[in-house]
Amino acid sequence: MKMYGFCAFFLVGLLAVSGLVPALTDSPYGKILFDSKRSGNYEIYVMDSDGSNVRKLTTNNADDMMPSWSAVGEKVAFMSDRDGNWEIYVMNSDGSDVRRLTNNPAADRMPVWSPDGEKIAFHSDRDGNFEVYIMNVDGSNQVNLTTNSADDGRPAWSPDGKKIAFHSDRDGNEEVYVMNADGSDVKRLTTSTMIL
Numbered sequence: 001m002k003m004y005g006f007c008a009f010f011l012v013g014l015l016a017v018s019g020l021v022p023a024l025t026d027s028p029y030g031k032i033l034f035d036s037k038r039s040g041n042y043e044i045y046v047m048d049s050d051g052s053n054v055r056k057l058t059t060n061n062a063d064d065m066m067p068s069w070s071a072v073g074e075k076v077a078f079m080s081d082r083d084g085n086w087e088i089y090v091m092n093s094d095g096s097d098v099r100r101l102t103n104n105p106a107a108d109r110m111p112v113w114s115p116d117g118e119k120i121a122f123h124s125d126r127d128g129n130f131e132v133y134i135m136n137v138d139g140s141n142q143v144n145l146t147t148n149s150a151d152d153g154r155p156a157w158s159p160d161g162k163k164i165a166f167h168s169d170r171d172g173n174e175e176v177y178v179m180n181a182d183g184s185d186v187k188r189l190t191t192s193t194m195i196l
């Protein structure tokens with residue numbers, strides 16, 4: 001189980017780098033979140049794991065994308081440009097009680113909820129280039145974890161919440177890295193000359 005969790009964590013990192021993931025997340029409650037342009041602009045949807053019972057959670061002319069389940073409390077984090085630029089929002093799993101967590105002219109994107117439900121990781125270029133940030137689920141205490149002149153982004157939590165995988169081009173091309181959830185002990189996991 002432990003090995004399975006690590007492999008899944010690593011795989012998510014690789015897929016995130018390749019751009020193949022995300023916009024589709026499975027919850028502990030067996031429901032799947034996804035985003036779709038089927039109604040003309042991106043909205044967040046939820047469905048049962050067999051594809052039935054599709055419900056639209058957002059109704060907004062802007063793009064609402066990249067939903068992430070809270071492991072606790074059945075809430076959803078997502079990104080939207082409804083207020084003029086990309087910001088991170090949370091809402092209840094029925095689409096009610098939408099709250100904006102970031103308020104910044106930069107692109108705040110790719111929210112992912114920590115396994116313990118206490119934190120949300122995301123990436124933003126508010127400090128001049130993309131960095132991985134972490135914040136409390138009410139938007140307080142937003143901390144830059146990477147602090148690096150390269151582009152760092154697409155965070156993914158380990159199952160135990162102690163580590164965050166991300167991708168960065170700090171060594172010349174896109175690679176997968178992992179760090180502690182406080183930004184310490186950064187390690188590169190991949191060595192590839194491919195453009196992922």
Ligand SMILES: [Ca+2]
Binds near residue numbers: 042043061062
């Ligand atoms: Ca929308």
Ligand SMILES: [Ca+2]
Binds near residue numbers: 085086104105106
């Ligand atoms: Ca923003």
Ligand SMILES: [Ca+2]
Binds near residue numbers: 129
């Ligand atoms: Ca950076």
